[in-house]
Amino acid sequence: MIIGALLLGSLFFLPMWNITLEAPQYPDSIGMNIFINKFEDANPNDIKNINIMNHYVGMQDIPERIPEFELFPYFVIGMMALGVVFGIIGKRRLYLAWFVLMVVLGSIAMYDFYLWEYNYGHNLKANAAIQFTDEKGQPMAYQPPLIGSKMILNFRATSMPRSGAYLLAVGMALSVAAFIQSKKEAK
Amino acid sequence: MKNQSKFLFYLLSLAALLVTFSCGQGGDAGKGAIGGNAAQRVYVNPGEHDEFYAFISGGFSGQLSVYGLPSGRLFRVIPVFSQDPEKAYGYNEETKPLLNTSFGFVPWDDAHHPDLSQTNGEIDGRWVFINGNNTPRIARISLATFETEEIIELPNSAGNHSSSFVTENTEYVVAGTRFSVPVPQADLPISEYKGKFKGAISFIKVDQESGRMNLDFQIMMPGFNYDLAHPGRGKSHGWMFFTTYNTEEASTLLEVNASQNDKDFIAAINWKMAEELIAKGEFTTMPTEYAHNVYDEATHSATSTIKKEVRVIDPSKYPGLVYLLPTPKSPHGMDVDPTGEYIIGSGKLAASMTAHSFTKMQDAIANKKFDGDAYGIPILNYDDIVGGQVTQAGLGPLHTEFDGEGNAYTTFFISSEVVKWKLGTWEVLDRQPCYYSVGHLMIPGGNSQKPFGKYLVAMNKITKDRYLPTGPELTQSAQLYDISGDKMQLLLDFPTIGEPHYAAGAPADLIKKRQTKIYKLEENMHPYAVKNEKETRVERDGNVVRIYMSTIRSHFAPDNIEGIKVGDKVYFHVTNLEQDYDVPHGISMIGANTSELLIMPGQTETFVWEPKRVGVWPFYCTDFCSALHQEMQGYIRVSPKDSNVKLSWSLDGE
Numbered sequence: 152m153i154i155g156a157l158l159l160g161s162l163f164f165l166p167m168w169n170i171t172l173e174a175p176q177y178p179d180s181i182g183m184n185i186f187i188n189k190f191e192d193a194n195p196n197d198i199k200n201i202n203i204m205n206h207y208v209g210m211q212d213i214p215e216r217i218p219e220f221e222l223f224p225y226f227v228i229g230m231m232a233l234g235v236v237f238g239i240i241g242k243r244r245l246y247l248a249w250f251v252l253m254v255v256l257g258s259i260a261m262y263d264f265y266l267w268e269y270n271y272g273h274n275l276k277a278n279a280a281i282q283f284t285d286e287k288g289q290p291m292a293y294q295p296p297l298i299g300s301k302m303i304l305n306f307r308a309t310s311m312p313r314s315g316a317y318l319l320a321v322g323m324a325l326s327v328a329a330f331i332q333s334k335k336e337a338k
Numbered sequence: 339m340k341n342q343s344k345f346l347f348y349l350l351s352l353a354a355l356l357v358t359f360s361c362g363q364g365g366d367a368g369k370g371a372i373g374g375n376a377a378q379r380v381y382v383n384p385g386e387h388d389e390f391y392a393f394i395s396g397g398f399s400g401q402l403s404v405y406g407l408p409s410g411r412l413f414r415v416i417p418v419f420s421q422d423p424e425k426a427y428g429y430n431e432e433t434k435p436l437l438n439t440s441f442g443f444v445p446w447d448d449a450h451h452p453d454l455s456q457t458n459g460e461i462d463g464r465w466v467f468i469n470g471n472n473t474p475r476i477a478r479i480s481l482a483t484f485e486t487e488e489i490i491e492l493p494n495s496a497g498n499h500s501s502s503f504v505t506e507n508t509e510y511v512v513a514g515t516r517f518s519v520p521v522p523q524a525d526l527p528i529s530e531y532k533g534k535f536k537g538a539i540s541f542i543k544v545d546q547e548s549g550r551m552n553l554d555f556q557i558m559m560p561g562f563n564y565d566l567a568h569p570g571r572g573k574s575h576g577w578m579f580f581t582t583y584n585t586e587e588a589s590t591l592l593e594v595n596a597s598q599n600d601k602d603f604i605a606a607i608n609w610k611m612a613e614e615l616i617a618k619g620e621f622t623t624m625p626t627e628y629a630h631n632v633y634d635e636a637t638h639s640a641t642s643t644i645k646k647e648v649r650v651i652d653p654s655k656y657p658g659l660v661y662l663l664p665t666p667k668s669p670h671g672m673d674v675d676p677t678g679e680y681i682i683g684s685g686k687l688a689a690s691m692t693a694h695s696f697t698k699m700q701d702a703i704a705n706k707k708f709d710g711d712a713y714g715i716p717i718l719n720y721d722d723i724v725g726g727q728v729t730q731a732g733l734g735p736l737h738t739e740f741d742g743e744g745n746a747y748t749t750f751f752i753s754s755e756v757v758k759w760k761l762g763t764w765e766v767l768d769r770q771p772c773y774y775s776v777g778h779l780m781i782p783g784g785n786s787q788k789p790f791g792k793y794l795v796a797m798n799k800i801t802k803d804r805y806l807p808t809g810p811e812l813t814q815s816a817q818l819y820d821i822s823g824d825k826m827q828l829l830l831d832f833p834t835i836g837e838p839h840y841a842a843g844a845p846a847d848l849i850k851k852r853q854t855k856i857y858k859l860e861e862n863m864h865p866y867a868v869k870n871e872k873e874t875r876v877e878r879d880g881n882v883v884r885i886y887m888s889t890i891r892s893h894f895a896p897d898n899i900e901g902i903k904v905g906d907k908v909y910f911h912v913t914n915l916e917q918d919y920d921v922p923h924g925i926s927m928i929g930a931n932t933s934e935l936l937i938m939p940g941q942t943e944t945f946v947w948e949p950k951r952v953g954v955w956p957f958y959c960t961d962f963c964s965a966l967h968q969e970m971q972g973y974i975r976v977s978p979k980d981s982n983v984k985l986s987w988s989l990d991g992e
Contacts (some may be wrong), residue, residue: 196856203891275469
């Protein structure tokens, strides 16, 4: 249980999520890694180059900071501490409670991520140089997928969890394992 | 090569044609020489890369061209000694100093012999050097940026031809003078040539980290003409060999008067010994003047410094420093085989080629077997040092390179062919015609211990009917042969820039991995750079106006400027804020008496505009940068000289 909780610490130095854009003109692809406290270039200058491209259709620049970056680290530290404390107390119901809390918080984070993506893809400058419409005549949206791939104009946008998120999943799985194991031992 | 062989060419062109046709190379020759799958072997699939880079001299264009092998596709013309408006080289304020000399700004030269840097006798892909023949200069070009980074002028030289050859660890680049001249220059009757004119051989030291060149010393040789050179390697490392002609020391009608001696010399210079002499202070310091021009990648700007003295060694005073090796008839090509044993001089007026043995040369020196001297420099005995002869191989041997498997390949100008022969047995193995009148040849890594013996490029002096005609002046031309089998096979003709004198080739992987893709904006130290749009501005100091401008897809900042007056001197300092691979921006201003700028990501360049007429004048981006490239433009309002329109600038009203 304690190991599972401590695995959350990896989120401070491993990316949680990644969005990659591929197009014929970008044989090396461009993208960004999302951490709990920052956006980072997948390759040097990628975010700058994404912003340059996206400004033609009126998209906002990817911000250097968002409010979530201030909050997320506290949640992560809090959950780590809680997990360690629960581990020391050693009550199996607490293990389950930690897991459930993680699922709830994780879902909120995903929903928040979706909202940010929605805004990023829909909130376009009115005077954009290029204003495409979809087949229904509505202004084209450039929202990247929450998870998976989709074509946005000439780009294939792929959004996938990265090592930080995988370790987080392992941590959560460990808490469930701890719960099951201690249940067996109780019998 | 062009100039000196011009007379030779007229003299012998009839013979050349006779030989060409009598050997059955006319008519359908082209078809006969090409194997059935030649096209396949030079075809590089779309999107795939060539196996080798070839750096082919641009001759009288003054530039260096970059080709792929085996495709023969041209990738880039690197401006070196000549202005290039496409790249603003020699036009923008940053690169003008590169073309400075002790004679002032010289915007052209005759570029001859590129040579690649080496480490432990193998090419290493760091730099390529090339000589300017007319106003003696040596340039160093970075193979990370493919830009000319440095040009050093050579004093006491004239016709910088036996240059720019690199020693085994790039310790030195050497440069020998083709024309001997009075040293120091003096108001002399030309008839006093003999004995009074000198031939300076320059040794330029190369800093292994930065590549910076420094004219270390000159050896002041007798007044012969120094034609070509190659370094010793392996066992002969530490020596440099130079072919000479006009050992007759004629100053007029050289086509006859410099062709009288049965043998001229190869000068063997022990540069390791010269280095020791310099270290011991055994030299004289001579006042002179030469320019040293350096481009700094951090400031994106070049500076030119005039140097005032040079260290000179008199070889007659130091026994053991130089020996003269008699070699038949005005040898041109000067080549050393990959083991360093054979020193091959191609006597261009001789029927056979001589390979001197380095081992025999050492023995003769040890036993002091000399055959007199020339101006105090010992002459070795031809029979004591000759290692072998390739007899009756062809007419007019010019230049030899090697495949690393014991074979040598020599071009023959008059009989217009390339001949493959074996080192040691001296037997001719194969011959293939060239179209026409081949000068030099190149095998990638040819001037090193480790040649890559797969392809051979022959560079021809004459094309005649090989391509679609283009008026009286025809394209220059090279030909590619596959030399991987027992017999050479002609694969491809391809056009070249200017007259290709010489070339150097390298495996693509050696150079691809070193490429600079962008210049980092935060490392830009140009004094007039801007790092972001907020820093863009316009400043006036008297009639000098400096525009600190930026470019990023797809606009200039600022793009509206007012308050410029007739008679102003307006500097456009333009920084490309892009940090993406292959996104340069260009800029040009109507009526500017200079070229466009073409600015790489993260770079700053400057052009000067002196507005002459009142009005509103546009400027625009010249490089198709993006979907809205056509909209990348701006205006400058020019008011009368005495106007009081305030200096102002803006982008989108801000």
